[in-house]
Amino acid sequence: MSKKPAKKETPMMQQYWRYRGEVPEDALLLFRLGDFYEMFHADAEEGARILGITLTQRSGYPMAGIPYHAALSYIPKLLAAGKKVAIVDQVETPQPGKLVKRELTRILTPGTTLEEHQLDANKNHYLLALTSDKKGFHASWLDLSTGDFRIASEENPSALMPLFTSLDPREILLPETVSAGWAHREELRTWHEEFDYFCGTHAVTYQPDYQFEAAAGARSVLDALKVHNLQGFGIEGTHPALASAGAIITYATDTLCSPPQNLRKLSLYRSGESLLLDPATLRNLEVFQSAQHTRQGSLIDAVDATATAAGARLLERWLAAPRLDLEELKRRQQAVQDFLEEPGLSSRVHDSLKTIRDIGRILGRLQNRIRNPRELGGIRDTLDALPGIRETLGEFVGSIAEALRGRVEPFDELRELLDSALNAELPSQISDGGIIKEGYDEERDRLLDLSRNSKQWLADLETRERERTGIEKMKVKYNGAFGYFFEVSKSNLSKVPDDFIRRQTLVNAERFVTEELQNKEREILSADEKSLAREEELFRELVEKILEHADALQDTASALAEIDLFIGWSQIAREWDFCRPELDAESILEIEAGRHPVVEQMMRRDYEGFSGSQSFVPNDTWLSTGEEQIALITGPNMAGKSTYIRQIALIVLLAQVGCWVPAKRARIGLVDRIFSRVGASDELARGNSTFMVEMNETANILNNATERSLIILDEIGRGTSTYDGLSIAWAVIEHLHGETKKGPRTLFATHYHELTQLETSLSRLRNFHVSVKEWNDEIIFVRQVLPGAADRSYGIQVARLAGLPNTVIDRAKTILEELETEGEARPSILEEEAPPKKKAKKAAKVKKEAKQPIAVEQRAAEPAAEIETNREGQLSLF
Numbered sequence: 067m068s069k070k071p072a073k074k075e076t077p078m079m080q081q082y083w084r085y086r087g088e089v090p091e092d093a094l095l096l097f098r099l100g101d102f103y104e105m106f107h108a109d110a111e112e113g114a115r116i117l118g119i120t121l122t123q124r125s126g127y128p129m130a131g132i133p134y135h136a137a138l139s140y141i142p143k144l145l146a147a148g149k150k151v152a153i154v155d156q157v158e159t160p161q162p163g164k165l166v167k168r169e170l171t172r173i174l175t176p177g178t179t180l181e182e183h184q185l186d187a188n189k190n191h192y193l194l195a196l197t198s199d200k201k202g203f204h205a206s207w208l209d210l211s212t213g214d215f216r217i218a219s220e221e222n223p224s225a226l227m228p229l230f231t232s233l234d235p236r237e238i239l240l241p242e243t244v245s246a247g248w249a250h251r252e253e254l255r256t257w258h259e260e261f262d263y264f265c266g267t268h269a270v271t272y273q274p275d276y277q278f279e280a281a282a283g284a285r286s287v288l289d290a291l292k293v294h295n296l297q298g299f300g301i302e303g304t305h306p307a308l309a310s311a312g313a314i315i316t317y318a319t320d321t322l323c324s325p326p327q328n329l330r331k332l333s334l335y336r337s338g339e340s341l342l343l344d345p346a347t348l349r350n351l352e353v354f355q356s357a358q359h360t361r362q363g364s365l366i367d368a369v370d371a372t373a374t375a376a377g378a379r380l381l382e383r384w385l386a387a388p389r390l391d392l393e394e395l396k397r398r399q400q401a402v403q404d405f406l407e408e409p410g411l412s413s414r415v416h417d418s419l420k421t422i423r424d425i426g427r428i429l430g431r432l433q434n435r436i437r438n439p440r441e442l443g444g445i446r447d448t449l450d451a452l453p454g455i456r457e458t459l460g461e462f463v464g465s466i467a468e469a470l471r472g473r474v475e476p477f478d479e480l481r482e483l484l485d486s487a488l489n490a491e492l493p494s495q496i497s498d499g500g501i502i503k504e505g506y507d508e509e510r511d512r513l514l515d516l517s518r519n520s521k522q523w524l525a526d527l528e529t530r531e532r533e534r535t536g537i538e539k540m541k542v543k544y545n546g547a548f549g550y551f552f553e554v555s556k557s558n559l560s561k562v563p564d565d566f567i568r569r570q571t572l573v574n575a576e577r578f579v580t581e582e583l584q585n586k587e588r589e590i591l592s593a594d595e596k597s598l599a600r601e602e603e604l605f606r607e608l609v610e611k612i613l614e615h616a617d618a619l620q621d622t623a624s625a626l627a628e629i630d631l632f633i634g635w636s637q638i639a640r641e642w643d644f645c646r647p648e649l650d651a652e653s654i655l656e657i658e659a660g661r662h663p664v665v666e667q668m669m670r671r672d673y674e675g676f677s678g679s680q681s682f683v684p685n686d687t688w689l690s691t692g693e694e695q696i697a698l699i700t701g702p703n704m705a706g707k708s709t710y711i712r713q714i715a716l717i718v719l720l721a722q723v724g725c726w727v728p729a730k731r732a733r734i735g736l737v738d739r740i741f742s743r744v745g746a747s748d749e750l751a752r753g754n755s756t757f758m759v760e761m762n763e764t765a766n767i768l769n770n771a772t773e774r775s776l777i778i779l780d781e782i783g784r785g786t787s788t789y790d791g792l793s794i795a796w797a798v799i800e801h802l803h804g805e806t807k808k809g810p811r812t813l814f815a816t817h818y819h820e821l822t823q824l825e826t827s828l829s830r831l832r833n834f835h836v837s838v839k840e841w842n843d844e845i846i847f848v849r850q851v852l853p854g855a856a857d858r859s860y861g862i863q864v865a866r867l868a869g870l871p872n873t874v875i876d877r878a879k880t881i882l883e884e885l886e887t888e889g890e891a892r893p894s895i896l897e898e899e900a901p902p903k904k905k906a907k908k909a910a911k912v913k914k915e916a917k918q919p920i921a922v923e924q925r926a927a928e929p930a931a932e933i934e935t936n937r938e939g940q941l942s943l944f
């Protein structure tokens with residue numbers, strides 16, 4: 067931050083320093099000076115560097131400025147550079163010789179911006195606060211742009227991490243000393259490591275601890291929501307998470323420079339009501355971002371066919387909190403069905419939705435006094451689209467579409483008002499005028515006429531005076547310093563009459579006024595000013611009228627967002643042949659011809675891809691906690707093991723947000739958590755080794771999975787020596803299987819062929835393999851998941867496909883042969899580590915079979931049939 071210099075400052079700079087002292091140290095102060103926002107001292111140096119603008123000097127100190135009308139395009143760059151931006155505006159018209167009055171009008175921070183161009187239209191924009199006390203950890207999050215405001219408390223902060231990752235907040239508020247203490251608590255070590263990393267990738271603002279005081283927080287929340295108690299929201303007034311909610315309100319108030327006006331509801335988030343996906347699983351399944359950190363290639367992108375930004379944000383919120391509530395999920399599924407059954411009507415509604423504006427966010431800005439005429443135009447255009455949308459929705463027969471129609475209000479009166487009041491084209495600033503339609507307000511029309519007639523009068527005067535003086539090219543002109551004047555070129559000066567009063571001499575011309583012109587000028591300027599003032603008054607009245615309907619408009623906006631999302635899903639279901647999954651509370655998972663939604667879409671778009679195949683090969687799945695609880699999947703590299711196990715997790719996730727799923731048929735017993743242990747590339751940046759990350763994630767799964775969870779494990783144990791890895795994988799499977807009759811539904815993909823022997827000792831484990839064919843020492847990927855274990859890994863053939871030099875491939879083959887011969891002489895892991903007593907007998911049998919597993923023979927008859935079926939377009943030949 068800039069330090070105030072010791073020398074005597076001008077009054078303006080004294081004013082500057084007063085505000086500089088008021089705003090947070092890490093904010094850059096933009097100080098309005100005429101037509102510029104100026105930065106001074108250290109702010110100027112930093113601002114000029116970030117914005118790439120010229121650094122100048124004023125009275126010996128650094129200064130850098132941006133034109134005020136271009137501020138909107140500069141500010142996002144400062145925010146993107148992680149800076150906060152404080153704005154001090156001029157709040158009166160400058161008078162010569164008088165220090166202009168200024169006020170701090172706004173502090174823009176990553177989590178509290180509201181302006182359209184500073185928000186990503188398709189993403190929620192959360193400010194998150196977290197604190198802790200003896201009872202546990204308390205979080206609150208608010209999207210100030212829409213007023214979405216929630217709280218959550220958990221004894222164990224790890225339970226909040228899935229939520230934080232899904233929210234992907236723009237800014238995090240933490241209590242300074244309380245949060246510093248978390249690092250020293252041994253029991254929080256694992257969580258803190260993860261949270262610390264999370265904070266490292268998000269903007270964090272530390273606040274004094276007292277801002278997180280629970281009782282004061284409860285009061286701020288009541289004030290902000292304008293209610294006497296929180297019972298209506300089902301929240302106790304002593305709920306500990308109100309501490310963080312209070313900190314959010316205080317921060318929002320400080321940054322908006324007045325209390326937020328668009329909060330009307332507080333909701334309590336209970337982790338037990340959602341399907342939880344821990345941060346690693348969200349990353350591994352590429353739910354919100356692909357492995358390349360792009361939206362393209364993620365699940366959200368694959369199931370997003372929304373036409374509106376609000377619809378896209380709703381999808382993000384729903385994917386962040388998949389449900390366990392059958393009734394709600396069935397409502398969503400039915401909505402998709404209603405729209406799917408009426409494609410013509412649905413696309414008509416969707417087309418109309420493309421014309422509506424983001425009224426949820428517009429209202430947020432209007433309520434928080436960020437007002438511009440075009441936003442009113444946005445509300446008007448949206449309301450204009452409503453009758454058509456309602457009419458089309460009325461033609462649907464489905465019950466849910468009908469219910470949704472009921473939530474879209476017509477707003478006839480407000481629509482008529484805005485239609486009659488607002489011009490078709492609107493300015494971006496109130497001060498530009500031209501907002502109000504002629505004929506809407508008598509007084510404003512009168513002033514407008516006066517100003518217009520005066521302009522005609524000026525034109526007449528110009529003609530009259532040209533005739534009188536004989537100066538043919540004399541013109542009436544206007545400028546801010548002198549007002550209206552006659553401009554006469556030097557060559558015509560001799561013709562100027564005596565009643566012309568000289569005002570200014572230019573190189574080639576002179577400027578004059580007359581008494582008549584001066585009188586008229588006063589009349590015109592006052593008519594213009596009065597007309598503008600009247601327009602501003604009418605504008606404010608219109609805003610108030612809109613805000614009277616704010617709640618109803620918000621409700622309509624959320625219904626429109628749902629309709630948009632459902633229609634989008636119905637289009638995806640039709641285009642990609644999704645089915646409506648049966649949902650129940652049984653612990654089973656049955657998928658017929660399931661597909662990976664993202665890989666399938668990418669393959670269709672890019673059929674020249676490495677897979678070499680144009681269409682995705684569907685596969686079946688059957689799991690149940692009591693019978694076929696664990697599917698152990700083996701198969702060569704590149705066969706499709708990872709894709710298969712991920713597709714199952716994605717199908718379950720989609721089903722639990724209410725979307726239809728990429729399968730021919732599916733029956734899904736609701737899942738409380740999805741765990742995955744897949745790749746680890748992201749984690750290396752955290753300073754953990756691949757193996758450490760793998761073990762951390764595995765520990766998390768084993769400690770937290772319940773009977774209702776779904777677990778996908780990919781190549782567990784590969785990050786260490788073969789025998790260590792194999793032993794760990796072996797023990798993990800045994801643990802998940804357990805002794806009892808039930809356990810989490812698990813898919814385990816592995817290259818450790820020894821594990822396939824577990825089928826004989828673990829009653830609820832089944833072997834599967836992803837099949838391939840050999841053809842002249844090359845392999846053909848068939849991508850079919852079939853019962854039984856794979857015979858070998860074909861790693862060398864795959865390496866050849868990847869382009870390894872022939873010399874290396876040949877040498878590898880020789881080494882492999884040697885190793886295989888040696889391996890036969892070496893004792894197997896089963897002999898090194900005896901299984902538990904009661905399995906000893908079975909294990910002895912396995913040992914016998916290990917060298918020549920029965921599964922291989924069982925599959926001997928399968929290849930011909932597979933080749934036949936898959937040649938029809940699905941076979942991939944390299």
Ligand SMILES: Nc1ncnc2c1ncn2[C@@H]1O[C@H](COP(=O)(O)OP(=O)(O)OP(=O)(O)O)[C@@H](O)[C@H]1O
Pocket residue numbers: 665676677679681682683684701702703704705706707708709710849
């Ligand atoms: N069912 C399928 N239909 C068509 N192509 C598929 C299918 N499954 C996977 N693929 C293609 O095969 C590629 C490799 O799949 P995947 O990564 O799942 O193999 P893998 O068996 O896990 O390999 P590795 O053991 O080497 O990790 C994928 O990128 C995809 O393009």
